[in-house]
Amino acid sequence: MTDRKIPAAFEKLAEKAKTSRKAAMDWFCWECMGYETHPRDCTAPNCPLFKWKPSNRPHLYSDETLAARSERAKRQWEGRKKNNA
Numbered sequence: 158m159t160d161r162k163i164p165a166a167f168e169k170l171a172e173k174a175k176t177s178r179k180a181a182m183d184w185f186c187w188e189c190m191g192y193e194t195h196p197r198d199c200t201a202p203n204c205p206l207f208k209w210k211p212s213n214r215p216h217l218y219s220d221e222t223l224a225a226r227s228e229r230a231k232r233q234w235e236g237r238k239k240n241n242a
Contacts, residue, residue: 167187
């Protein structure tokens with residue numbers, strides 16, 4: 158991270174980038190794009206993170222993936238409730 162002033166909208170991502178690999182990669186992209194343009198619009202194929210930019214990870218945000226995560230979380234929650242009862 159640089160010493161530049163971080164826009165308020167990105168302060169939370171900047172903090173998370175200290176402990177999360179995905180957040181660090183997202184942070185790198187946003188900072189590189191000057192906080193103005195979304196990293197999915199990046200056209201720098203020589204960037205070492207280009208193949209991991211947010212738009213190249215659609216499987217992380219698909220409806221099926223989000224639904225599966227939600228179901229898995231519900232099952233885990235139910236299991237914890239049973240174990241604690």
